[in-house]
Amino acid sequence: MQEDDYLHHLAFDSVVFGFSGEKLKILVLEYHNTNLFALPGGFVRQDENLNDAVRRGLKERTGLDNIYLEQFYTFGDVARYKPEVMERIIRANEIPDQDLSWLLKRFVSVAYYALINFDDVVPVPDALSDSCAWYEVDRLPPLMLDHTEIVEKALETLRDNIGRKLVGGNLLPARFTMKELQHVYEAILGEKLHRGTFQRKMLSTGVLKRHEKQYSGAANKAPFLYSFE
Amino acid sequence: MQEDDYLHHLAFDSVVFGFSGEKLKILVLEYHNTNLFALPGGFVRQDENLNDAVRRGLKERTGLDNIYLEQFYTFGDVARYKPEVMERIIRANEIPDQDLSWLLKRFVSVAYYALINFDDVVPVPDALSDSCAWYEVDRLPPLMLDHTEIVEKALETLRDNIGRKLVGGNLLPARFTMKELQHVYEAILGEKLHRGTFQRKMLSTGVLKRHEKQYSGAANKAPFLYSFE
DNA sequence: TAGGTATTGTCTCAATTTGCGACAATAATA
DNA sequence: TATTATTGTCGCAAATTGAGACAATACCTA
Missing domain, CATH: 1.10.10.10 (Winged helix-like DNA-binding domain superfamily/Winged helix DNA-binding domain)
Structure with missing residues (x-):
């Protein structure tokens, strides 16, 4: 994760919906030794389309390729900039020597939601995270930064869209x-x-x-x- | 416009709708000596909310404060990165000595549409542009980069929304x-x-x-x- | 001043869509 | 063979929508 591989100031977050046991669930990951819960997200490479970056991130977490994916909002408030949170994650992971200062800068995050078949997926954590697991949408742990708000808006958008697009089947x-x-x-x-x-x-x-x-x-x-x- | 005033890699574009003579129109500006037409847009200051940046930009172009504004999509393809276009604009304007190299980098753009009362506005160009003027949406000049696509998507979203939100009155x-x-x-x-x-x-x-x-x-x-x- | 005309607010009626219950068919089990 | 839970479909009333019609109105013309 070199400084110049990625676009600065820009991130993405994914709300990955699944359906199991009559409940709507999403993927949430927990960072090592921090008690911080977050949506799976990532950064955009210099030579990579934004949409492709999101698909790459989802592939890493779910193993799936042809995912139903929809961009729904871009979160750009200054208030979501909390370098101490990012610092805590970096510290807890004892990352080998490299310039990570760009990670402590302010980020604007483009949010997507994905609809997948629960049974197709075995959630995969990454190097920074303990776990990547399903949580019922109405029993989420406290999420870091504005991720709870992001989930809320994803749900709203999904509700709006389900009447217009025939989208429900992607969860089955x-x-x-x-x-x-x-x-x-x-x-x-x-x-x-x-x-x-x-x-x-x-x-x-x-x-x-x-x-x-x-x-x-x-x-x-x-x-x-x-x-x- | 100093290098470090703004977030790199991030821009916004606004599709400003007005209604006059039974036609739907949008604001388009033309850059000095380039024949380039573009949507009004801008950049986000380091300490500024994304939404506020867009309102600031609209205020400069329209003089209006309480504008109906909706974010609808973030455009992040690599293909929209065309430094030669930006270079042409900078050259044509003979901008005094400063580091503008950040403007030649790749940008991801968050797009908004605004609905305003046509009669309230006298379009104002900025230092870089010749004119800021109304064009009927179905008689636009060729727009630079992917701005035509942005307008298309704004129209789609507006059509989708007009049935659900009572939004039409903002144009009157x-x-x-x-x-x-x-x-x-x-x-x-x-x-x-x-x-x-x-x-x-x-x-x-x-x-x-x-x-x-x-x-x-x-x-x-x-x-x-x-x-x- | 009376009649003419274009436009508005509202109504009616049919066509379509929706909400809700009911019924027969079915796949087991007892 | 009777029982039971669930499914596919139907019927009917209520609500919504599409389209035309009619009276009221504001002003003009003669």
């Missing part, structure tokens, strides 16, 4: 039941939806393809599996 | 007729709307306050004036 496996899809919508919107109405609306979009039934072994009618397209 | 004087408001919506959406339906929907929001009638002198029923709130 390729094939899913209508009930699973409904649970995703309910977790995002934070409210119960009427089953019949939901099914009717989803089918009317025409983008769902119906496949074979899923026999779960339960004593009831088996649901169809669906996929997008 | 404090008091306006229903017809004027409808024309604003039509210009943004690019389609004709049904008069009765439009009036019904607007009134049903409850945010319009009805004032006295406007007697224009024309031989027909005089319309009411409305304002928001």
Whole structure:
């Protein structure tokens, strides 16, 4: 991580959404020996597109390549500049000799959210962090800097978008039941939806393809599996 | 414009919308002796919030203070880095001796759109530019760098938002007729709307306050004036 | 002063969409 | 074979939307 490899003053943060156990979750990492929790983020190389930098960062954390990704806001308040936080992280990690002063400068951060299939991912921490793990969005640990605000805004944007873009399916496996899809919508919107109405609306979009039934072994009618397209 | 006054690698651009003669227009400036057209933009001071920097820039160009402003996207492709363009602008302006090399570096730009009342503004160019003037959005001159793309995305976002937020009124004087408001919506959406339906929907929001009638002198029923709130 | 005209505010009616419950079909189990 | 939980779909009322129609109005003309 040489000084001149990266654009100064510019960072990105990712809110990575997954869905499991009927709950919406995001990836949060914890830095070594600091008790600091943060969103996975990173910096942009001199010769790298901003969007590509974010995908690179997500690849490192999730192993995934073709992630559904959306930029939603750029956070640029002076108040988010707290060099002592960055210093604490650097200290706790005993990083070998190099010029890290650029990391102590003020950063403006471009925030993205990603939607991924929970089961596809084994979260991977990096050299600076202890862990990278899933947390329910309504049971997050206190996040450093303005990262809680970033999550809040990501959720707002996701809620706004789910009605307009057919985006919910990105949180599920390729094939899913209508009930699973409904649970995703309910977790995002934070409210119960009427089953019949939901099914009717989803089918009317025409983008769902119906496949074979899923026999779960339960004593009831088996649901169809669906996929997008 | 000293080197260390501003954050390196970070800029902003504003798409300033106004409405006049039934047309949606934006502010475009032209640099001295270069034939280069650009969106009004600027840089962020070391101790300045990003949002405040944009307001400062708008104040300089429009003289206005309380502008409706929305951040909509951050453009960060490497391809938008074209130092020869910046060099051309600097050369054409014969700027006194100082270190301008930071201006030739790569920039990531945070884009905002603003909605203002056309009549409130007399566009003001700055030291680097010939003119700052209104252009119809569908008759823009070729803009430098990726500024045409930025305008395109601003329009998309504005169209998306006009249905959800009651934003159209920001392009009009404090008091306006229903017809004027409808024309604003039509210009943004690019389609004709049904008069009765439009009036019904607007009134049903409850945010319009009805004032006295406007007697224009024309031989027909005089319309009411409305304002928001 | 009476009639003409363009525009406005509102209404009506049909078409469409939505909310909500109900029913038959189904996949096990007892 | 009866039971049970769940699914796919339907029906109906309520709400929303699209489009035309009509009376009221402001001013002009004759």
